[in-house]
Amino acid sequence: MNRNLPDLFDSWESYRQTCRELSHALAGLAGNQVRLAKKTSNLFRTRTEAEAERLDVRRLRRVIEIDPERRIAEVEGMTTFEDFTDAALLKGLRPPVVPELKTITIGGAVSGVGIEASSFRYGLVHETVEEMEILCGDGTLRICRPDNENADLFHAIPNSYGTLGYILRLRVKLLPAGPFVRLTHRRFFDLTQFLSELEAACARSPQAPDFVEGVAFAPDDFVMTTARLTYERGPVSNYKGMQIYYQSLRCLTEDLLTMRDFLWRWDPDWFWCSRSFGMQNPLLRRLLGRWMLRSSSYWKIQSWYRKWAIEERVNAVRKVLHLPVERFEPVIQDVEVPMEKSPEFLEFYFREINIRPCWICPIRPLDAAGRWTLYSMEPGALYLNFGFWGSVRSSSDKAPGHFNRNVERIVQKLGGRKSLYSQSFFPEDEFWRMYNGAAYQKIKSKFDPQGAFGNLYQKTVLRH
């Protein structure tokens, strides 16, 4: 790691100055719809190009302070996890939950929901946050903590997707880092055995691994990875070039990575989605790897593809030429299901969706998990997050969003939760039942009375 400190760190003075300017700018936009202007994104729903003013928050992209004694960081809201982690590693520390893609920002992961393979120990990203400074719709800046006068806003921010206010700064807990991470991969050909070993690995015990996750390659082919920080040196693997991390899971039983490479193990191949971009072809990898092996590159291409409706245009040409038109429905989702309901979910998944592989990440929300207004979960219960990103073959007799809607139905039936970073098809009444509409409306009218940020249903389902 060789980073320039001014790239990573900002001063309190400069942060305060930017806050004043943003507050002033937002107050001046009263009555208008407002959107964030920022450099990167990991959203998977294109928004309709409605009239909206852009609030340029790009300057708030650095760490302000790291206190090694108290093990906390003061971080600006648009700081990517790549930069946040690099700054923390410089001090021998790490954020407890580092989402797997480098450009996910701390503000995005808290206002959306962020997880990773350490979430069975430390919960979701927002559960590692002690304080937030939030810019509300009228331009007011509010300091929010679980125990101050803005506790209602603090608890309502996770899963609010920027509709209650923009997070400009966060105080985040940190943990000691290590130089290396040792991984153990175990392969299972039986679902019950895989799930029971996964559950056992996540037991609340001081001996528990630092990280646990799984991958379902097929209904009868699973790999569980457990990983621990270590100071023991040895030959380390490199998955930033010709080698592909997810392919190593079925070939190796042990592996060693540097701490940084472990945290970004999924980024160069965007888990496995690099396959759709041809980037698992050795020749393309060698030729283009330097620029392409990064989640942000795939996201840019994908977003360009959606923006210009390339698939629709190709299909229109095929129709004119009387060639068969194949229909596919994009199904890009992350859902959380209680551990005990996971076999039922996987049975549905392989029958109806069958995008392979599927990422499986155990999560155990902390004791206060019931207090998160828009994403409350059972404190201390073990859930499995299933991440699947691809397309399912469809047909003309199926309604738009048929498969995504089936995912929403089964997740509700099983007492789970669905992330809202991608497409959603919920009818409005069902959506508000699921995401605590009554409490949301109250908080919305208190902190964004003029509706500068739009509401959660309009933004995440109607894509306004």
Ligand SMILES: Cc1cc2nc3c(=O)[nH]c(=O)nc-3n(C[C@H](O)[C@H](O)[C@H](O)COP(=O)(O)OP(=O)(O)OC[C@H]3O[C@@H](n4cnc5c(N)ncnc54)[C@H](O)[C@@H]3O)c2cc1C
């Ligand atoms: C293929 C794929 C894999 C994924 N894998 C993971 C994973 O492994 N782990 C994980 O945790 N997540 C994962 N995600 C989901 C990702 O964490 C969310 O999409 C997250 O919200 C992205 O944050 P971002 O910083 O890129 O924000 P953006 O995509 O730019 O914005 C997300 C939303 O948050 C709002 N927002 C952004 N910044 C702020 C702010 N400072 N204050 C208030 N609102 C804000 C925006 O208005 C927007 O509605 C994955 C997504 C995809 C598509």
